[in-house]
Amino acid sequence: MALELYIPPCIRTPASRLHPPRIESPLRVQIEGPLESIQKLFPSVVWEISLVSRPFPQAAGAALAALTFRHIFGTDVRPDIPGDMVVRDEYMGWVKLDEKILEEIDYYGVTFDHLVSDDDVDPEVLQINIIETDNDDAEYANTYLPFSVDASEYTGKRVLAVPRCCQKRKGTQDRQRVNDSVLERDALLSRC
Secondary structure, eight states: OOOEEEOOOOOSSSOOTTSSOOTTSOEEEEEEEEHHHHHHHSTTOOOOOOSSOOOSSOHHHHHHHHHHHHHHHSSOOOTTSTTSSEEEEEEEEEEEETTEEEEEEEEEEEEEEESOOTTOSSOOEEEEEEEOOTTTTTHHHHHHSSSOOOGGGTTTTEEEEEEGGGSSSOOTTHHHHHHHHHHHHHHHHHHO
């Protein structure tokens, strides 16, 4: 059974201008977290993680982007609006064993654009981190988030995802890191 994605309301006063974002404004969104958490959202999705050849994006990436879109904008992707949601990049955290990369991942992220023009190489970025609460009784969440998390509110029910504005980390380099990663993906795709 798929669990629910839960993005809490902004804890800041006043609320961050990107949490929630305005649907009429261009925005690049990256959501990422432990693979085990993402699999709770999409338990039947097959991951294709060959080191040699794999699809872009992963099926779960497109699904995670659409689910995140629905949660932050309050509506489903609108196919009649050009650029409403375009998957631009994905990150796969490969597992290593004695410096050898295995065909296994333990972390995944997807980046999508909302109304970002093709020539905008530095759009606003909303960084969202999925926080695993089951395997440590929310210890990590309670260490790195400025609010209390009760694991019993999530275990078997929902997956916690927190925008950067509601984390202790400031994320001062999120915009540059995410935008640079999209440019790298564009360069890679243009060579194919």
